[in-house]
Amino acid sequence: MKRQLRHGMLLAVAAPLFALTGCDSGDTYYDFGYPRTTNNGGSGANNDDSRLYELANTLRGHWNGAMRYEYTDDNGKRSIAQFDAQMEFDQYDATRLEGRGQEIDAATVNGKTQTQTLTFTWAIDERTSDIYVVYDNSQKKYRITFLQNNELQSYLDGKRFAGTMIGVNNNEFIDFELSRYSYAKPANVVFSRAANTRAAGLEVEYKLVKR
Template sequence: MNMKRITKLFLALAIVASPFTLTSCDDDYWGENDYYNNSLVNEAVHNYLAKYPNGSSYYTAYNWFYFYYPEATTSEFYDFMNAVGSNSYYNWNYNYRQDQNEQLSRLAQEAQTLTGEWAGDMTNEYTDDNTGERKRSSFHANMKFFQYRSSANSLQGNGVEIDTDARGNTQTLDFSWKVLDNGSIEIKYSKSTTIFILDANSVNDSFHLGYDESKGYDTFFGVARSTNTTDVLRFDLARQRPANAKAENALTRASSTASFGSAKENDYEKTTAGAVNGLRKR
């Protein structure tokens, strides 16, 4: 056997043996579907499916993605949603995605409008633990809402509230918040775990958030009902001008005149008449 034949023989043996070492199923999660040349999207899909192996609602996937990947681009978001949609019970088709994207865009705008500093009057109606009677306490409230990880697309975040009564007594309360898929807002106070829902669609006890045509700036007023206590909050707040803001529209969200919630009239003064000044821990 000459040298040329020996060389060909060893080359053939090498080719037969090599396929078993070239690929691994564990290393190629996507297989033939690995059409994303984006490590962020691939990582996000892996992590999402680890938490939701059977998929989730479109809204849940959206909120999860922007919570963990706040700096993602719009195209990365669409690639992620397209990838995980096939694993969802909802089986997102094109029309469904379009409808959901429009709804989520509206919710994101609501979250962006909520973000910032608000101040005004608030009344807490509650049941006295000793007498069982309904009582009310009124105070000045300053609330600051922050979106998680500073993502403009996040539908949730945290905040801090500072209450001051007529005697100068104060209390500071930490809370978390999120915009629900129906446009309602949930606020959960960290220490007490008391949860309040601001119903976006209620006929009588809703809220208004956003531009107020009668005043020319953003207002935030309405009713918040607790889901795990008997407390009811009534509030009348206005957006505060940032310390370094000089523009005329500093009391509105950019140039937006959008508003959210179904409340048409601010009846705070009517519903809190006779309330006693004071503070109640929440």
């Protein structure tokens, strides 16, 4: 598939380092928020590959912030649990678009703090640049997309990683707002408009849910 690069902005906010937009021709456009040279020659594939590795290298590391987990409880009720979260993404090596990771969740309820640790594998789809996360214990699979025509588009740069994990083999959503661990965690976490719209009418509880 032919790929080209272009410069642009994400809606009315600063453009993310990684985003994707589509067009009617079937071409895929990468929008990194800063100027790139458009190359219609044979080196285009190599340029695309370098962007994927740049994505993997940016994802790698420690992130902390908050998550909202939307799920169906044992009584068939749609529910949302919110909690603090830390995520670590490790690459198998610098030439791979995949790796392993760990997530540590914590919630304080009635003065008591509960935690849980989850491990997962992750991989970048070379065709779409979507990130797929599969949790070890549950084998639940989620997709993180950077497509701009998707209302659940995610955002990634060197300091911030935010968006939604969309359930693939399940009917769940995990909204996340994370910052690079070396930067201060925001005092008030604000989830995306899409996350808040989807959660309208549902009670958000501060608690952990076994996943």
